[in-house]
Amino acid sequence: MLLAEQALNGLQYGMMLFLMAAGLTLVFGVMGLINLAHGSLYMTGAFACAVVAAATGSFWLGLAASLAAAAAAGALVEIAVIRRLYARDHLDQVLATFALILVFSEGTRWLFGSFPLYLKLPPSLSGAVLLPGGLHYPLFRLVIIGFGAAVALGLWWLITRTRLGIRIRAGEADREMIGALGVDIARLYTIVFALGAALAGLAGALVGTIQSVQVGMGEPVLILAFVVVVIGGIGSIKGAFIGALLVGMTDTLGKALLPDLFGQVLDASSANTVGASLASVLIYVLMAVVLILRPQGLFGARS
Amino acid sequence: MRAMLTRDTAINLAILALLVATAIAAHLLGEGFAVTLATKAAIFGLAGVGLNLALGYGGLISFGHAAFFGIGGYVTGILASHAAAGTPVATLPFTVMGSNEMLGIWPMAMLAAGLAALAIGALSLRTSGVYFIMVTLAFAQMLYYFAISWPRYGGEDGLSFYVRNSFPGLNTFAPIQYFAICAVLLAVALGFTAVVTQSRFGLALQAARQNDQRTVAVGIRPYAIRLMAFVLSGMIVGLAGSLYADLNRFVSPAMLSWHMSGEIMVFVILGGVGRLCGPVAGAAIFILLEHVLGGISDYWQALLGLLLLAIVLFAPGGLIGIVTGRGRHA
Numbered sequence: 001m002l003l004a005e006q007a008l009n010g011l012q013y014g015m016m017l018f019l020m021a022a023g024l025t026l027v028f029g030v031m032g033l034i035n036l037a038h039g040s041l042y043m044t045g046a047f048a049c050a051v052v053a054a055a056t057g058s059f060w061l062g063l064a065a066s067l068a069a070a071a072a073a074g075a076l077v078e079i080a081v082i083r084r085l086y087a088r089d090h091l092d093q094v095l096a097t098f099a100l101i102l103v104f105s106e107g108t109r110w111l112f113g114s115f116p117l118y119l120k121l122p123p124s125l126s127g128a129v130l131l132p133g134g135l136h137y138p139l140f141r142l143v144i145i146g147f148g149a150a151v152a153l154g155l156w157w158l159i160t161r162t163r164l165g166i167r168i169r170a171g172e173a174d175r176e177m178i179g180a181l182g183v184d185i186a187r188l189y190t191i192v193f194a195l196g197a198a199l200a201g202l203a204g205a206l207v208g209t210i211q212s213v214q215v216g217m218g219e220p221v222l223i224l225a226f227v228v229v230v231i232g233g234i235g236s237i238k239g240a241f242i243g244a245l246l247v248g249m250t251d252t253l254g255k256a257l258l259p260d261l262f263g264q265v266l267d268a269s270s271a272n273t274v275g276a277s278l279a280s281v282l283i284y285v286l287m288a289v290v291l292i293l294r295p296q297g298l299f300g301a302r303s
Numbered sequence: 304m305r306a307m308l309t310r311d312t313a314i315n316l317a318i319l320a321l322l323v324a325t326a327i328a329a330h331l332l333g334e335g336f337a338v339t340l341a342t343k344a345a346i347f348g349l350a351g352v353g354l355n356l357a358l359g360y361g362g363l364i365s366f367g368h369a370a371f372f373g374i375g376g377y378v379t380g381i382l383a384s385h386a387a388a389g390t391p392v393a394t395l396p397f398t399v400m401g402s403n404e405m406l407g408i409w410p411m412a413m414l415a416a417g418l419a420a421l422a423i424g425a426l427s428l429r430t431s432g433v434y435f436i437m438v439t440l441a442f443a444q445m446l447y448y449f450a451i452s453w454p455r456y457g458g459e460d461g462l463s464f465y466v467r468n469s470f471p472g473l474n475t476f477a478p479i480q481y482f483a484i485c486a487v488l489l490a491v492a493l494g495f496t497a498v499v500t501q502s503r504f505g506l507a508l509q510a511a512r513q514n515d516q517r518t519v520a521v522g523i524r525p526y527a528i529r530l531m532a533f534v535l536s537g538m539i540v541g542l543a544g545s546l547y548a549d550l551n552r553f554v555s556p557a558m559l560s561w562h563m564s565g566e567i568m569v570f571v572i573l574g575g576v577g578r579l580c581g582p583v584a585g586a587a588i589f590i591l592l593e594h595v596l597g598g599i600s601d602y603w604q605a606l607l608g609l610l611l612l613a614i615v616l617f618a619p620g621g622l623i624g625i626v627t628g629r630g631r632h633a
Contacts, residue, residue, distance in 0.1 A: 091364050091576070095568065102607055223440060281449050
């Protein structure tokens, strides 16, 4: 029973990581850009949702606002800063997007202060549902799993079945050629960047309801999203999906089970310490193993 | 080319002279705080010099050097706290006692950082490009979470040790004397970097940065060379971490955080990538900005961010690049 609940928690965590990693991997794959400020867009989405939901009383309006705000912030950042960095090396991209994090974080602190905001769930989404097998599970976590699955399906449809998807894939393969064929690359890149930002903003708004909304909330998630992208392989949406579920499950189950597992051989207090320390680094061990076996990630084509 | 080199050398010497002169002047004026700021600049400069070996000369964009900075710090804090308590650090496989002698602590800090760099580098260097950046970042973050979840040495709260470690013949509590120690080590590291980058090893390292395939074609294995550079780089940064721990008499997971990695990288880039004294200038300017902007606004990091952004977008050679009128990498 506990195991089933933890497995669902892991699935929910994985779906949330997928929303983050999908945007990152799209931007890597299409533009070859490393964006450290992706976590700032996640934070933007969470703050937009919290503020609009508090002002209007509607969580759904807040959620829409998170998408709009993150996409707008993404587009703005792309036009003002990011597009000057495509031709630069990764070092410049890292430094510039690191600078953007400082600007976003301190700007948000200036606007909203250092205290966390809290998002209230609408009554229709709060409470628990009884799952087959007799498990009571929070409805909202199931909703997040649903959102993640829907976004995964939607992205798959977008990339494989639409004109925009064809252009995105063509942009990954050869950016000069699609430019020569008459595609407005600058606009395409802005759209892809804004799309990735919107996904991050959605993740931020959803997670903001479980935890709290505060400055700096995007940074731990960003690093986990990097781990996901490394495991899945850069540019692969499928890799991001499978990597995110792997990381979500490993982290959640590790934290739930490892202390007990060590309890079999060690005394209770040291089992807790060792178990908790090991659980906190488990996903990095997973990443190391994947790197040893496949340096380009599970589904990565290029390194 | 010849004239450019001497101009770079002159600027290098001027930067060091300025740092030392600032510290001495502050000491004579009785401004202990300013001496401490100069010490901080020297220590951060040392960390930058260490990273520059991998980043500037080797082209290895490591976003995880806080790992080595933090390990150096934790080795120092752990040895010092055990020395204060009179308990051994470890009894298996052999007994390791605590220590409060810098001369004993530095090699231990560098050894631990070097071993970590060997492990992290061996794995990370299997990848390149964006992967390398993310993998080094992730491994450093792993140590960060490990430090937070390991309560024995303070966990999230960090570890204080109340007495600064000692150095034979010097009073390390006197700010100017501790500055002297840090400045001398910085000078040694700069001399070491100058020698190493002109050695066969250093030239091979720079060749591998410029053209991987040609390096392989002339019979050099880039992996081994890069790993060596990564380890040396980690050891220097570990030494800087040890000095920083002694400066504050405190270590915390913050030394391992990715903000620290970002800052060390900023020192290098602010001053100029792949320039001998670039990181020293960068660290000194960073400390100065932190101090000045911090006095203007509580939100000084936003101003710092905008400034950094301007430098990346409009002055890619760093500040020394502006002075010498030359882009990055000679």
